[in-house]
Amino acid sequence: DIQMTQSPSSLSASVGDRVTITCRTSQTISNFLNWYQQKPGKAPKLLIYAGSTLQTGVPSRFSGGGSGTDFTLSISSLQPEDFATYYCQQSYSDIPTFGQGTKLEIK
Amino acid sequence: QVHLQESGPGLVKPSETLSLTCTVSGGSVTSNVWSWIRQSPGKGLEWIAYVYYSGSIRDNPSLKSRLTISVDTSRNQFSLNLRSVTAADTAVYYCARARTRFGGDKYYFDYWGQGILVTVSP
Numbered sequence: 524d525i526q527m528t529q530s531p532s533s534l535s536a537s538v539g540d541r542v543t544i545t546c547r548t549s550q551t552i553s554n555f556l557n558w559y560q561q562k563p564g565k566a567p568k569l570l571i572y573a574g575s576t577l578q579t580g581v582p583s584r585f586s587g588g589g590s591g592t593d594f595t596l597s598i599s600s601l602q603p604e605d606f607a608t609y610y611c612q613q614s615y616s617d618i619p620t621f622g623q624g625t626k627l628e629i630k
Numbered sequence: 631q632v633h634l635q636e637s638g639p640g641l642v643k644p645s646e647t648l649s650l651t652c653t654v655s656g657g658s659v660t661s662n663v664w665s666w667i668r669q670s671p672g673k674g675l676e677w678i679a680y681v682y683y684s685g686s687i688r689d690n691p692s693l694k695s696r697l698t699i700s701v702d703t704s705r706n707q708f709s710l711n712l713r714s715v716t717a718a719d720t721a722v723y724y725c726a727r728a729r730t731r732f733g734g735d736k737y738y739f740d741y742w743g744q745g746i747l748v749t750v751s752p
Contacts (some may be wrong), residue, residue: 557738566724566742567675573731610675615734618690621675623688 529622546611555615635745652725670721
């Protein structure tokens with residue numbers, strides 16, 4: 524299976540900050556990388572697919588980048604509703620796998 | 631707007647079969663690919679299987695062939711049966727719609743059910 528490593532595991536930031544989360548894969552996956560946001564007690568919500576394509580309805584302050592084995596999710600100006608846990612997921616291999624999550628907390 | 635809803639028992643005894651159903655509204659089970667995904671504190675998010683409208687599946691080898699999945703087109707549902715469960719199968723189980731950008735089998739998950747907690751315990 525392709526291993527996914529997210530960093531950092533947790534992050535404290537303030538409203539208005541710009542933050543970046545990194546996802547690294549154990550082998551190259553082109554741009555078959557997707558990002559999800561999850562809030563406590565809720566299902567994950569798709570934010571970005573194919574590395575950088577914003578899902579319909581997701582605010583433009585979210586952006587994704589990268590290719591190969593290194594990917595980023597950036598939030599340009601944090602809003603109160605953005606404090607959540609974020610997961611990356613690769614869809615390159617026959618067995619999709621997820622990162623362990625990055626918990627974004629209010630400073 | 632596609633809506634998915636999981637249903638089934640929240641408690642299953644070890645060695646028995648875990649059975650869940652996903653009811654789809656706002657879309658047809660015959661015109662999409664679907665998936666089961668679970669989440670536990672120990673393993674995080676884990677993909678279980680893709681479900682094709684034909685009833686065929688592609689499943690995670692880690693489940694060691696304990697899985698049966700069926701599709702009921704008349705009820706717009708698909709179901710999961712996981713045999714011989716242990717405490718390691720305790721998790722929140724989600725059903726989701728699987729999509730690709732340009733076709734093929736590189737799926738992301740754009741609609742999810744709310745999830746159902748299943749506990750395996752005597």
